[in-house]
Amino acid sequence: xNEFYPQxxxxxxxxRIKAAAVGMDLLAGEPPEVDxxxxxxxxxxxRELLTAFFPHSSAEIKQFLxxxxxxxxxxxxxxGMPGNFLHFLIDENLARTDLKQIKIERExxxxxxxPHCGHNSTVVDEVQRHFREMNLHGTFEYLHDMEKxxxxxxxxxxxxxxxxxxxxxxxxxxxxxSQIETQTYDLVKKSMRGLEVAVEMFYGRxxxxxxxxxxxxxxxxxxxxxxxxxxxxxxxxxxxxxVDVPGSEILxxxxxxxxxxxQAICSSILKRVDGPxxxxxxxxxxxxxxxxxxxGDIAVMKRYLMQEREVSVLPVSRIDTVPRGKSVILMNIDYxxxxxxxxxxxxxxxxxxxxxxxxxxxxxxSRMTGLKEKRIEDKYRKEFLELAGSLPKNxxxxxxxxxxxxxILAGDxxxxxxxxxxVGNECxxxxxxxxxxxxxxxxxxxxxxxxxxxxxxxxxxxxxSLLDSSTxxxxxxxxxxxxxxxxx
Numbered sequence: 001x002n003e004f005y006p007q008x009x010x011x012x013x014x015x016r017i018k019a020a021a022v023g024m025d026l027l028a029g030e031p032p033e034v035d036x037x038x039x040x041x042x043x044x045x046x047r048e049l050l051t052a053f054f055p056h057s058s059a060e061i062k063q064f065l066x067x068x069x070x071x072x073x074x075x076x077x078x079x080g081m082p083g084n085f086l087h088f089l090i091d092e093n094l095a096r097t098d099l100k101q102i103k104i105e106r107e108x109x110x111x112x113x114x115p116h117c118g119h120n121s122t123v124v125d126e127v128q129r130h131f132r133e134m135n136l137h138g139t140f141e142y143l144h145d146m147e148k149x150x151x152x153x154x155x156x157x158x159x160x161x162x163x164x165x166x167x168x169x170x171x172x173x174x175x176x177x178s179q180i181e182t183q184t185y186d187l188v189k190k191s192m193r194g195l196e197v198a199v200e201m202f203y204g205r206x207x208x209x210x211x212x213x214x215x216x217x218x219x220x221x222x223x224x225x226x227x228x229x230x231x232x233x234x235x236x237x238x239x240x241x242x243v244d245v246p247g248s249e250i251l252x253x254x255x256x257x258x259x260x261x262x263q264a265i266c267s268s269i270l271k272r273v274d275g276p277x278x279x280x281x282x283x284x285x286x287x288x289x290x291x292x293x294x295x296g297d298i299a300v301m302k303r304y305l306m307q308e309r310e311v312s313v314l315p316v317s318r319i320d321t322v323p324r325g326k327s328v329i330l331m332n333i334d335y336x337x338x339x340x341x342x343x344x345x346x347x348x349x350x351x352x353x354x355x356x357x358x359x360x361x362x363x364x365x366s367r368m369t370g371l372k373e374k375r376i377e378d379k380y381r382k383e384f385l386e387l388a389g390s391l392p393k394n395x396x397x398x399x400x401x402x403x404x405x406x407x408i409l410a411g412d413x414x415x416x417x418x419x420x421x422x423v424g425n426e427c428x429x430x431x432x433x434x435x436x437x438x439x440x441x442x443x444x445x446x447x448x449x450x451x452x453x454x455x456x457x458x459x460x461x462x463x464x465s466l467l468d469s470s471t472x473x474x475x476x477x478x479x480x481x482x483x484x485x486x487x488x
Contacts, residue, residue: 005189008214008482010177011264014089014257016237016479017170017467018077018217019104021052021084021162024462025472027074027431028417032398034434041070048471049073052082054136055143055156068428068440075418075429075458077477079236079293084164087254088478094173099222104469107164108250109134112243115289117157127158128245159292163250166467172478179226180480183370184216187231191364205349211357211365212272212329212484213265217477219459222466227459228370229477233357235332237479238262239296261481266304268483273327273356276310280344281331283315294332301329319343324352335363336425369456373422374412376453384408384453389442391435398435406432409455418458418475424451 026046027034041049042065052073053061064070073082084107109131113124123142130138143156192209211233219227240258245251279298284290298313305311314322320343322328335341347353348360357365376384387405392398409415409432421428421441428444431437445453458475465473 005185005192005209007485008181008184008188008211009485010090010180011261011481011483012090012092012177013260013264014087015261015481016254017086017088017476018079018479019084019086019164019467019474019476020075020077021073021082022046022048023469023472023474024074024418024465027071027434028462028472029433031402031433031435032395034431035398035436038070038434038436042066045070046471051134051136054081055140055160068444071429071431071437071440075431075475076420076427077475079161081160081162084162084474085254086164086166086169087257088170088172089257090177091171091173092177094171095175097171097173097176097224099220099224099466101222101466101468102166102168102170104164104166104467104474106250107134107162108132108248109139110161110163110243110245110248110251111139111158112161112245112292114157114159114292115295119157125246129247131158131160132245132247163248163254165250169253170466175224176220176226177480179224180216180218180228181482183218183226183228184214184231184482187228187368187370188214188361188365191368192361195360195364205351206360207348207355207358209357209361210355211361212269214482216480216482218480220466220478221459221464225459229456230369231365233362233365234297236293236297237481238265238300239293241300242296262300262304265481265483266301269301269305269329269356270308272484273309273329273354276312276326277305278322278326278328279311279313279331280316280319280328280333281313282334282337283317285331286313286315298331316341316344319347322347322353327354327356329356330359330362333359333362335359335366371459372413372457374409374414374455376455381453385442385445388438391439401435401438402433405438409457414455414457416457416459417461420456420458421445422454422456424448430455 027037029037045065049070050061053064053069072078077083084104111128111131127139127142188209195206213234215232215235215237217229219229238258241255241262243251243255279302281294281298285294302311302313316333344359348355348358390401392401406415417432419430419432421430423445428441430441460475462473465476467474467476
């Protein structure tokens with residue numbers, strides 16, 4: 001292999017399963033059956049949907065159900081209320097994985113106090129106790145009178161997450177992890193080759209790929225087929241080591257696993273990075289204390305790295321204060337924020353700091369996917385959105401509309417039950433057998449008249465899902481952590 005592209009090996013401990021909060025069966029079926037289901041849910045949403053929207057008000061829930069919200073808990077794997085998370089293990093000595101179906105048997109609610117939470121310890125304990133048992137009414141009693149700071153845009157004083165427990169913990173062998181490693185390598189190479197072309201055109205600076213660790217989100221089918229959705233560098237996950245909610249029975253084994261993974265990652269970082277280290281994050285994380293998960297990730301990483309190094313944490317806006325020759329670890333930088341990024345790339349172009357990963361790699365890799373995708377060309381955009389946003393007059397017209405849309409997708413291998421539309425920085429889920437879902441997608445695209453529309457085929461139908469639950473098969477991805485080969 002070309003040494004310019006490092007090989008990343010999966011950390012042979014385990015990882016997380018990120019699952020949608022509600023089973024796909026809730027919205028499964030052929031047109032116009034799916035639209036009939038959606039209409040009934042909008043009038044009387046099932047408890048599972050209401051749970052996934054908690055702690056929103058009834059007005060906010062209605063707004064979600066009327067627009068795109070109804071799809072999110074069934075077709076996306078968001079952290080927080082719209083999703084559950086479980087854990088899996090890795091056995092290096094296992095040659096062939098038994099890809100059996102598992103079932104979510106129970107879940108807990110974890111309420112993590114945000115930095116702006118003004119509750120005393122007694123109230124925090126009570127909120128956590130009620131929510132751990134998924135007693136939403138009892139939890140809400142403690143929340144509805146809580147004043148919400150304008151600066152936090154109405155955010156709750158708690159961040160809610162839902163760990164779950166399955167009938168058994170999945171164990172992956174070498175047949176799966178080797179595919180993850182190969183496809184992760186291919187995506188890194190693909191992203192960097194795209195950068196090489198851009199650099200030649202615009203005379204920029206191209207540093208070699210040097211992510212300290214990667215996290216790969218993968219779909220895995222019963223036949224062992226692996227499809228990579230995203231490769232993150234770095235994204236969150238470390239924070240779970242420090243989440244300690246009294247009385248939780250599900251969280252402890254996940255915490256123990258994350259501790260081992262975090263130690264492997266930080267040990268690798270210390271081998272590859274010399275001297276003092278600056279961790280660079282978004283201004284909002286430092287100044288406004290937003291994103292409790294990234295704050296937790298930084299706290300865990302800093303704690304491990306400080307055992308051997310001097311470590312500081314700065315917002316992007318203060319990158320000018322970092323002395324020349326120092327090492328900088330980039331967290332989840334917002335590459336749409338041009339003002340802050342100008343300073344970041346000024347330092348990068350000068351070459352007087354060593355970035356991990358280099359910002360071009362981080363930005364490019366965030367746009368890469370191993371899934372089949374299709375760009376809606378500008379000349380067809382208006383016509384496509386008009387078809388997607390049309391309002392059929394009867395059931396026969398709904399069927400005709402869906403057939404036309406799926407025929408357009410079929411030529412590019414995108415004729416799947418679920419698509420994710422990437423528009424701007426937003427991921428819009430589409431249920432392809434639903435006219436209502438297509439209309440909601442078209443309406444959302446009106447917010448981004450100048451943004452490219454990319455459609456990605458999600459390679460998982462209810463029949464192909466390895467994760468079952470009381471509401472049916474779940475949409476889910478497996479997140480594997482990787483570090484540079486030879487540093488385990």
